[in-house]
Amino acid sequence: MEKHYAERIVSVPRSFIREILKVSIDPEIISFAGGLPNKEYFPVKEIQAAAEKVFASVGADALQYSNSEGLIELRELIARRYHEKQGLDISPNSILITNGSQQGLDLLAKALLNEGDAVLIEEPGYLGAIQSLSLYRPRFCPVEVGTEGLDVAMLDRVSTASGAKLLYTVPNFQNPSGVTYSEATRRSVAEIAKKNDFLIVEDDPYGELRFAGKMKTPLYAYAPEKTVLLGSFSKVVAPGFRLGWLVAPEGLYGKLLVAKQAADLHTASVNQYIVSRFLTDNNLDDHISKIIDAYGGQCKAMVEAAHRWLPPQVTLWEPEGGMFLWGQLPAGMDAMELFDFAVREKVVYVPGAPFFTNGKGGSTFRLNFSCSGAAEIEEGMQRLARAFAAYAAS
Numbered sequence: 001m002e003k004h005y006a007e008r009i010v011s012v013p014r015s016f017i018r019e020i021l022k023v024s025i026d027p028e029i030i031s032f033a034g035g036l037p038n039k040e041y042f043p044v045k046e047i048q049a050a051a052e053k054v055f056a057s058v059g060a061d062a063l064q065y066s067n068s069e070g071l072i073e074l075r076e077l078i079a080r081r082y083h084e085k086q087g088l089d090i091s092p093n094s095i096l097i098t099n100g101s102q103q104g105l106d107l108l109a110k111a112l113l114n115e116g117d118a119v120l121i122e123e124p125g126y127l128g129a130i131q132s133l134s135l136y137r138p139r140f141c142p143v144e145v146g147t148e149g150l151d152v153a154m155l156d157r158v159s160t161a162s163g164a165k166l167l168y169t170v171p172n173f174q175n176p177s178g179v180t181y182s183e184a185t186r187r188s189v190a191e192i193a194k195k196n197d198f199l200i201v202e203d204d205p206y207g208e209l210r211f212a213g214k215m216k217t218p219l220y221a222y223a224p225e226k227t228v229l230l231g232s233f234s235k236v237v238a239p240g241f242r243l244g245w246l247v248a249p250e251g252l253y254g255k256l257l258v259a260k261q262a263a264d265l266h267t268a269s270v271n272q273y274i275v276s277r278f279l280t281d282n283n284l285d286d287h288i289s290k291i292i293d294a295y296g297g298q299c300k301a302m303v304e305a306a307h308r309w310l311p312p313q314v315t316l317w318e319p320e321g322g323m324f325l326w327g328q329l330p331a332g333m334d335a336m337e338l339f340d341f342a343v344r345e346k347v348v349y350v351p352g353a354p355f356f357t358n359g360k361g362g363s364t365f366r367l368n369f370s371c372s373g374a375a376e377i378e379e380g381m382q383r384l385a386r387a388f389a390a391y392a393a394s
């Protein structure tokens with residue numbers, strides 16, 4: 001069979017996280033490995049009511065084919081929210097509804113990347129983006145992420161040397177590091193993009209999940225003509241709808257629309273109608289504040305339990321929002337090797353190495369706090385401490 005495969009698919013591995021998640025099917029395992037929003041906060045009853053209203057009002061139209069750009073009501077709701085929450089003036093006509101922001105990445109890669117084109121990528125970076133872009137066979141040029149966000153001197157150097165076409169970035173509560181770019185970093189990234197002439201892909205699925213600190217200016221505001229903004233309902237409503245969107249400058253929008261038409265004609269009409277109804281009939285801010293309260297408490301519980309139980313040489317980057325906590329093991333320890341001991345103690349996390357495109361990151365790891373209550377976090381950290389002890393003694 002192998003001889004039939006296209007070259008582009010052969011070199012792209014299956015998602016490492018999806019493989020790890022198979023281990024956590026064992027009900028006795030405490031998993032800090034997932035990246036799922038907590039389903040306790042999915043607005044099931046409100047969605048049910050919205051769906052009933054949709055079928056009673058628009059009926060069969062919700063089940064019909066529709067336009068590729070996406071439902072205009074939904075695009076207007078998104079544009080209004082950008083205006084109210086972030087002071088961004090975005091026309092509904094520059095918004096394209098996608099099957100999650102993950103599809104936005106695929107469409108961008110399709111429309112922009114020739115084989116071998118240089119792509120600037122955060123190191124560590126979001127695995128789903130690395131996988132999605134890899135299918136178009138770019139040359140990844142990693143730029144390090146520190147506690148203030150991208151290393152801008154390195155960004156300048158690497159983008160100049162590589163002639164990169166685009167930068168993929170998650171400036172709020174980054175997956176996997178949880179880092180939020182400082183205001184100074186954001187300004188510099190935008191300036192460097194203008195100077196060195198590359199596009200910024202600003203992926204922001206977590207931006208509204210801020211439980212500490214102050215909101216920062218989107219990169220888009222600093223360089224609207226050079227930025228494609230990706231958004232998603234996955235973390236603030238529910239991922240099962242597979243509803244996201246992108247905001248693109250005019251010329252590129254047309255090309256992305258062609259890619260969208262070719263991929264799937266349009267995003268499911270019925271989902272767009274239901275989520276529009278949900279957003280109109282409910283207060284999204286109230287809903288989000290419940291999620292933030294919960295995640296903020298869970299994050300605090302995890303940081304405290306980690307300090308209580310893990311070796312003091314383990315360092316953690318505390319996020320101001322989102323779903324992830326990033327850690328660094330003591331010198332000489334490898335997160336992939338520790339993982340085997342952790343599985344024996346029935347606790348799992350994600351070793352950091354797969355988030356790097358250059359073989360680095362062996363001592364790093366990612367913890368997810370959105371799906372575990374305080375008691376589970378406490379127990380999980382005690383198990384992890386036992387795994388550390390067993391590893392150190394091995």
Ligand code: PMP
Pocket residue numbers: 035099100101102103126128170175203205231232233234239242243244
């Ligand atoms: N970007 C980032 C940074 C993510 O963490 C995720 C979800 N894990 C996505 C995109 C994909 O989100 P969606 O459900 O909107 O496709």
